[in-house]
Amino acid sequence: MSIRRLDDQLISQIAAGEVVERPASIVKELMENSLDAGAGWIHVTIEHGGLRRIVVADDGLGIECDDLALAVARHATSKIDSLDALESVASLGFRGEALASIASVSQLTLTSRAADADRAYAISPASSDTPRPAALDRGTRVEVRELFARIPARRKFLRAPATEFAHIRKAFNQLALSRFDIGFVLHHDGTEVARVAPAHDADAMQQRVDTLIGGAFGDHAVAVDEQAAGMRLCGWIATPGFSRGQADRQYSYVNHRPIRDKVFNHGVRLAYRDLLHNQRHPAYVLYLMVDPRQVDVNAHPAKAEVRFRESRLVHDFVFRSVGRALAAVEAKPHAAREVELPVNAAAPAAGQTPASAPVPLQHSFDTRPHMQGSAGVAQSRAAYAFQMPTAPPKPASTPAESVPARAQAHNEAIPPLGYALAQLHDIYILAQNREGLVLVDMHAAHERVLYEQLKQEYSAGRIQSKSLLVPETLSISEQEAAAIETHAEALAAVGLEITRAGPTSGLLREVPALLANEDYVALAYDMVGELGEGLRGPQGVRDRIDDVLADMGCKAAVKAGRRLTLDEMNALLRDMEHTDRAGHCNHGRPSWVQVDMAGLDRLFMRGK
Known part of the structure; x- marks a missing residue:
C-alpha cells in the first residue's frame, strides 16, 4: 500500500476530533477567544442544545479584515511566535486550531470589526475565503450551524439537546467564574438563562x-x-x-x-x-x-x-x-x-x-490552640468513666449553684464552648457560653477528640496495644500473607501484631488497647486486605492508617444513650476547645452548633 498525503480538509476533520467533542467544546473555545480579545461582555446564544446553532459575540478588540482568512486557517495564531513564547504563554488559546477545526465540521461564519476599522467584515470558509462587508458595531461574532452535519458518524454520538445544553451550561459557568471583571450572558432557545455583571468587589x-x-x-x-x-x-x-x-x-x-x-x-x-x-x-x-x-x-x-x-x-x-x-x-x-x-x-x-x-x-472568629496531646488516649478514657447512675441523686438541702453562674459571680473567663447545663435524650449536650446556647453531639465530638489524640500518639509511636490470651487465626490470601511481612511495622504502629502462620493464614496476637472490647478481628481483616491490594508508596499506607485511626476513634467514642455527669460533659467541652477540627467528626458531620441570643430572641419573637 502506497503512502500519500492527506488533503487539508481531512486533516482538519481529524484534528477536530481533539478540539470539538460536542457543542460545549465549541462554546469553550469561542469564549476563550473572546476572553483573549479583551472583551468586557460575552454573549452566548444556543439553539437546540447547540446542535442547530451556536453564537458567541463579544465587544473585544476584533480582527482586521486582512487577517480574517488567516483566523480560520490551521495553525494560525496571534498568541505565540516562538518556543520561548510557548513556554510562558498566558493566553487561553494559542494553538491556532479551534476556528479551523470548528469550520471543518460545521457551517461557520466569522464576523469582526477591529477597534479602529470603519466597518465590519465576515468570512464563511465553507463558501468563500474572501471577506465580505457585514454589519457589526464592534468586536467579534462567531456563528456555528449544523454541527457534524457533514459527518453523520460523529453526529450520532451526540446526546439529546437537553443533555448537550447541560454540558454547555457547565462550560459557561466554568469560564464565567474564571474572570470576575467581565460580564457574561447565556440564552437558550430564546430564553435568557444566565446573566452575570462584572464584579469588582x-x-x-x-x-x-x-x-x-x-x-x-x-x-x-x-x-x-x-x-x-x-x-x-x-x-x-x-x-x-x-x-x-x-x-x-x-x-x-x-x-x-x-x-x-x-x-x-x-x-x-x-x-x-x-x-x-x-x-x-x-x-x-x-x-x-x-x-x-x-x-x-x-x-x-x-x-x-x-x-x-x-x-x-x-x-x-x-x-x-x-x-x-x-x-x-x-x-x-x-x-x-x-x-x-x-x-x-x-x-x-x-x-x-x-x-x-x-x-x-x-x-470574625477566634482560633483555638492546637491539641498538645499530653494527656493521651488512656488518660482521656479515664476522664470519661461513663457510668449509668444506679440511683437518682438525693436532693440537696441548698440549691446547687451552676458552673456558669459561679463563673460569672467570681468574674471568671467563660471558655469558648461555655459550660454544660444538661444532656438531651442522652445524645446531645446543652451548654451556655457568652453568645448563647451551644448544642454538642457528644459522640461526634468525642470521636474527633480521640481521633486527633490517636494521630498524635501514632506519630510519637505511643499507640498502646494489648496481647490476646489466645491468638486469632486469620484466613487470608497469599498476597495478603505477603503484605503482613512487608508492612509489619505499619501494622504495629497502630497496635496490631499479625504474624504469618502459613501460605494463606496469619495470627493476630496484639490489638489496639482502645478496641480490646470491640470487633478488632474485622479491623485486622480490613487492614490486611487493603495492604494486600498494593497501596502505592508510604502515602497510601499512611492514608489507610488514618482510616484505621478514625475507625478506632469512632468505635471507642461514647455512644448515644450513655448518661454523662456535668463534670464529664465539661471535660469533653474543654477537650474540644483544644482539639484541631473539633467542629466536625471524622465522617464530616458537624459536632456542635451555636445558637446566639439574637437567634433565640427571634424564635420567641422577643422585642417584636
Whole structure:
C-alpha cells in the first residue's frame, strides 16, 4: 500500500476530533477567544442544545479584515511566535486550531470589526475565503450551524439537546467564574438563562459564585488567600457540610485557565481527608497564580490539563493552604471570611511575591490552640468513666449553684464552648457560653477528640496495644500473607501484631488497647486486605492508617444513650476547645452548633 498525503480538509476533520467533542467544546473555545480579545461582555446564544446553532459575540478588540482568512486557517495564531513564547504563554488559546477545526465540521461564519476599522467584515470558509462587508458595531461574532452535519458518524454520538445544553451550561459557568471583571450572558432557545455583571468587589464576587454554583454554596463558603514560594492561592472552599456525592462543584484555575489536574485536586482532597467520607467530594472554587514558566499548558489537546514543573511544591502548597482555611473555620461553625480576589492579575515571577498583595483577611472568629496531646488516649478514657447512675441523686438541702453562674459571680473567663447545663435524650449536650446556647453531639465530638489524640500518639509511636490470651487465626490470601511481612511495622504502629502462620493464614496476637472490647478481628481483616491490594508508596499506607485511626476513634467514642455527669460533659467541652477540627467528626458531620441570643430572641419573637 502506497503512502500519500492527506488533503487539508481531512486533516482538519481529524484534528477536530481533539478540539470539538460536542457543542460545549465549541462554546469553550469561542469564549476563550473572546476572553483573549479583551472583551468586557460575552454573549452566548444556543439553539437546540447547540446542535442547530451556536453564537458567541463579544465587544473585544476584533480582527482586521486582512487577517480574517488567516483566523480560520490551521495553525494560525496571534498568541505565540516562538518556543520561548510557548513556554510562558498566558493566553487561553494559542494553538491556532479551534476556528479551523470548528469550520471543518460545521457551517461557520466569522464576523469582526477591529477597534479602529470603519466597518465590519465576515468570512464563511465553507463558501468563500474572501471577506465580505457585514454589519457589526464592534468586536467579534462567531456563528456555528449544523454541527457534524457533514459527518453523520460523529453526529450520532451526540446526546439529546437537553443533555448537550447541560454540558454547555457547565462550560459557561466554568469560564464565567474564571474572570470576575467581565460580564457574561447565556440564552437558550430564546430564553435568557444566565446573566452575570462584572464584579469588582468581594460581595459582588461572592454573589457571582453563589449564582453560578447554586446549591447554598455561599452559606458554607470559606475564603482562602495564601502566598508562598512565588505562588498565590485564593478563592473559596466549602465546609464539609456541603460535601457532594460527585465531584460536580469543583472549579480550579491556574492563571485564570480552567484546568483538571490530579496534583492540584489531590492536594485539596488531602486537606479534607479527616473531614469527609471517602465517597464524598469537597466543593471549591480556587485560583492558583503562578509564574507561567512554571506550568506547561500545552500538555493536553483540549488544553484542559496542565503539567507543573514543580508538581510536589504545588501539591504541598495547595494542601497546606486549604488545610489552614479548614482548621481556622472549625473554630466556629458558619464563620465567614472576606478576601479580595485577583481580577486579572499577572502571575508572580518564580520565587517572588505577587506585586499586588491581597487585602488582609478579616477574621470574625477566634482560633483555638492546637491539641498538645499530653494527656493521651488512656488518660482521656479515664476522664470519661461513663457510668449509668444506679440511683437518682438525693436532693440537696441548698440549691446547687451552676458552673456558669459561679463563673460569672467570681468574674471568671467563660471558655469558648461555655459550660454544660444538661444532656438531651442522652445524645446531645446543652451548654451556655457568652453568645448563647451551644448544642454538642457528644459522640461526634468525642470521636474527633480521640481521633486527633490517636494521630498524635501514632506519630510519637505511643499507640498502646494489648496481647490476646489466645491468638486469632486469620484466613487470608497469599498476597495478603505477603503484605503482613512487608508492612509489619505499619501494622504495629497502630497496635496490631499479625504474624504469618502459613501460605494463606496469619495470627493476630496484639490489638489496639482502645478496641480490646470491640470487633478488632474485622479491623485486622480490613487492614490486611487493603495492604494486600498494593497501596502505592508510604502515602497510601499512611492514608489507610488514618482510616484505621478514625475507625478506632469512632468505635471507642461514647455512644448515644450513655448518661454523662456535668463534670464529664465539661471535660469533653474543654477537650474540644483544644482539639484541631473539633467542629466536625471524622465522617464530616458537624459536632456542635451555636445558637446566639439574637437567634433565640427571634424564635420567641422577643422585642417584636
